[in-house]
Ligand SMILES: O=C(O)CCC(=O)C(=O)O
């Protein structure tokens with residue numbers, strides 16, 4: 001376990017928890033290499049990376065498509081480490097504890113590279129439910145979700161640290177349970193905002209009903225590499241983002257051939273012992289993915 005009871009209490013109280021050393025340096029360093037391979041060539045030229053051109057890169061404070069251009073989703077054209085980090089057992093355990101459920105589903109996994117000068121990454125305060133559900137955030141935590149942000153580089157204040165407002169503070173400003181912020185309330189939210197700056201290895205957890213915003217990168221030639229992981233309770237059809245099944249030609253073997261049954265259950269693959277597994281489904285699955293070791297699923301069936 002990499003989380004403590006006080007982290008769960010903080011999540012219940014504030015809607016945000018930040019754990020600075022959630023991932024170890026040994027876990028982060030291969031991810032950094034992957035990010036360099038995937039994104040370094042997209043970094044702006046030096047001259048662009050030291051000056052911020054707001055006119056070209058977006059309206060200050062509003063989200064803008066340029067903010068989201070260096071994003072990829074699972075599975076990744078990278079190492080096994082990069083492909084498995086969204087399903088790290090400690091992350092799964094933390095998601096279960098935060099949502100207070102026994103089974104969770106990974107419904108979002110992104111890499112995201114931001115570069116000084118590439119875009120104006122400043123955003124207004126918002127909650128993320130708008131593109132995670134067609135409904136509004138539930139009154140019950142387990143019916144909402146947990147959004148994790150993992151830092152692959154140090155994310156200092158001049159490197160686009162996320163800013164957030166605790167639930168008690170936003171409730172005081174907007175009214176209890178409000179998830180919409182008027183333009184007039186933005187200033188008040190900013191006055192109460194805190195920084196989620198932290199070193200590589202930091203994990204931030206928040207929910208689809210918590211106010212936060214992206215901020216701009218201002219350090220000359222700065223780069224911010226992060227990953228986003230979204231978990232929900234298994235079977236919660238209100239929440240969604242990716243449809244893993246719609247990209248069968250992506251490198252799924254990098255996950256299937258290396259992940260445990262518990263990890264794969266988070267992608268919707270039935271656990272060993274589930275009635276889905278029969279001699280027929282096992283045979284066809286093995287034909288489809290020849291290098292996936294199915295022995296755990298096969299046990300007791302064949
Ligand atoms: O990357 C960040 O720091 C926050 C971005 C964000 O909140 C968003 O795009 O919804």
Ligand SMILES: [Fe+2]
Pocket residue numbers: 126127128212213
């Ligand atoms: Fe957001």
